[in-house]
Amino acid sequence: VFINEGKDTPLCAVKEIEKSGETYWTPQQKESEVFSEDTAYIMNRMLREVVTDGTGISAQVTGLDVCGKTGTSEYGDHWFVGMIPGNVCAVWYKSDKDMDAETADAARICKGVFEKIGADASEQYSIPTGVKEEVYCKKSGLLAGEQCQETGIGYYKEGTFSKLCEECR
Numbered sequence: 184v185f186i187n188e189g190k191d192t193p194l195c196a197v198k199e200i201e202k203s204g205e206t207y208w209t210p211q212q213k214e215s216e217v218f219s220e221d222t223a224y225i226m227n228r229m230l231r232e233v234v235t236d237g238t239g240i241s242a243q244v245t246g247l248d249v250c251g252k253t254g255t256s257e258y259g260d261h262w263f264v265g266m267i268p269g270n271v272c273a274v275w276y277k278s279d280k281d282m283d284a285e286t287a288d289a290a291r292i293c294k295g296v297f298e299k300i301g302a303d304a305s306e307q308y309s310i311p312t313g314v315k316e317e318v319y320c321k322k323s324g325l326l327a328g329e330q331c332q333e334t335g336i337g338y339y340k341e342g343t344f345s346k347l348c349e350e351c352r
């Protein structure tokens with residue numbers, strides 16, 4: 184849903200059943216909207232940060248807009264769900280033994296999959312008309328003013344813009 188404008192499509196392993204050379208059955212995959220296109224895009228950009236500046240950094244592929252989420256458990260489970268436009272890859276990795284971080288890096292395994300499928304780097308997510316990209320102050324969390332030193336790119340729905348930062352001087 185984070186790469187499909189908030190719409191969920193039921194998964195189906197069978198594409199088609201033929202009988203006597205003719206299509207006998209195809210899955211009825213009805214899309215349903217789980218949340219708005221705006222919310223999906225904002226979540227997508229938050230998940231992008233996991234890969235550019237977070238725990239999923241080893242999933243980065245040059246030229247591809249990879250986003251995703253890592254997960255671990257105290258029982259040796261390692262997950263990474265990675266997304267690029269048009270594709271999702273979920274990796275679950277489990278080990279009873281103590282493994283070094285690099286061997287158990289699910290994000291790196293996902294990177295290898297994205298490199299192998301030869302994804303089209305020209306495919307990009309498009310920003311919905313209801314979402315605005317703004318520079319925010321990392322200190323206050325408000326919209327950045329000229330005085331703010333540490334800033335980042337934030338994504339805001341129409342009508343949810345925060346005030347201008349007045350903390351930094």
Ligand SMILES: [Zn+2]
Pocket residue numbers: 320321322323327328330331332348349350351
């Ligand atoms: Zn500030």
